[in-house]
Amino acid sequence: MDEKDWKYHGEGNKSLVLSHVQLSRVLRLLKYPAEDSENPPQTVEQAFRQIQNIVDFSSNVMSSLLGEKFIHSGEVVKLPLEFVRQLSIRVQHQRPAWRCDKVMDIYSGCALCLPNLTSPVLHQPTHTPPLCIEIKPKCGFLPSSKHVSKDIKTKVCRFCMHQHYKVASGKWRRRSLYCPLDLFSGNRQRMHFAIRHLIEEPQNNFKIFKGGQCIYSSKEGSDDSLDPNSLLHHLRPYFLYGNNRINTTSKAVLNDFIQVLVNALLSGGGGGDGGMVTERQGEGRSFCEASHFNKERIRHGSQGLPSDSVLFRILQTQMLDTQDIEGLYPLYHRVEQHLQDFPKESIRTRLQIDGPYDEAFLEKLQKCPTEDDGSVEFAVAKVHQYRVAMTAKDCSIMVALVPSSEKEEDDEGQRQLRDFLSSRPPAFSYSVSILDLDPKPFDSIPRQLRLDQKIVSCYLRTGGALP
Ligand code: ATP
Ligand code: ZN
Ligand code: MG
Ligand code: MG
Known part of the structure; x- marks a missing residue:
């Protein structure tokens, strides 16, 4: 070493x-x-x-x-x-x-x-380096639990409310207009809109890597807003095509980039463009009232997410949080109480509070009964589900894009000619991964409840009134 x-x-x-x-x-x-x-x-x-x-x-x-x-x-x-x-x-x-x-x-x-998910091995060093886009999407649904005490939580998503709190507490200078509900909608226009706002104000939700190097991310606390020209300088070579080769506008480059990213996020996760038509699940779950996306622009309703897409899988896992923190906290308390009443280490181990994270743990949370029978087992299963959902609300997606024409055609001249004649955006092959899947500790739950209360009260105090 x-x-x-x-x-x-x-x-x-x-x-x-x-x-x-x-x-x-x-x-x-x-x-x-x-x-x-x-x-x-x-x-x-x-x-x-x-x-x-x-x-x-x-x-x-x-x-x-x-x-x-x-x-x-x-x-x-x-x-x-x-x-x-x-x-x-x-x-x-x-x-x-x-x-x-x-x-x-x-x-x-x-x-x-x-x-290293930012420099995938399929990339040949002599060719154009792959572009990797990291998105930390955060929670993509509005809670519908009966335990939710504040109506605003069923209308404005957690991310959008949290933005007000982050600006009020000085963590970020500007609010991000990204809304996870738009990204998770499965509607291309809304997804496009969401990604545009991630680019505008990436915070810790968006990064771009080129050939393994981070070329675009937020600098927290710094006043300088990001330089869109430097991003365009990096992206332009990937999105030149057709007769517009010389004067492809910045807007077109950015649109194509977002388009490719949306395709990858809606795809089954690997391979090239197009791909199979997959079953789409449900309507776009809901709409966040704080999103700046104009509802009237949704032309033909929402298509929902394809069931084999990365976004669908993440959203499903996030939705294991069925109780909301407000409904979960009393169940957490029941487990805590049980552990205090029976302070034997073997109880904690049997309930798998701190692992081991094996098949039995997965089974506990998957076989959780729908009705609360008052048992500690029910409470533990709900807590396990909640912790898994928390991890899914905090993970990142990494999309690796490799210009695909380069893989097939070794003759550089021929590729350029083909690209020149083509009027379609260049094709990419992509792979999609999920990273940052750490278990969230059992004792982080009380903190979650306090944070939820702070965010909601801050929003009610300041947010709703702001434009
Ligand atoms: P968070 O604060 O989001 O919980 P964390 O401390 O758990 O973050 P990670 O998100 O796992 O840490 O890693 C930090 C950063 O390092 C990621 O945002 C990503 O840019 C990079 N990174 C992590 N794992 C990989 C990987 N396998 N390949 C490439 N880059 C990675
Ligand atoms: Zn929102
Ligand atoms: Mg992370
Ligand atoms: Mg993490």
């Missing part, structure tokens, strides 16, 4: 990701709050277990709900501590300042090794 072969790739709230300079691999390391940096909050064994739990949860639970074809669970690896320390020093200056409230785990030497 040579630390010089690895470089900073990105990070989220819980982990920091390094990529290999040649191989299509990443290492995902845990992060700790900076105040714990002298004193690791868990032992090596606990760190190893935590990462093994992530692998198990992804491969045994989420993959069966979301579809194996989208999931890469990876494996736990043990790294030399000296290697990890050197790496942590080397990447420190590349980390965004606003993420530095946490430090990389340099004590356990444990990491998750995954395929």
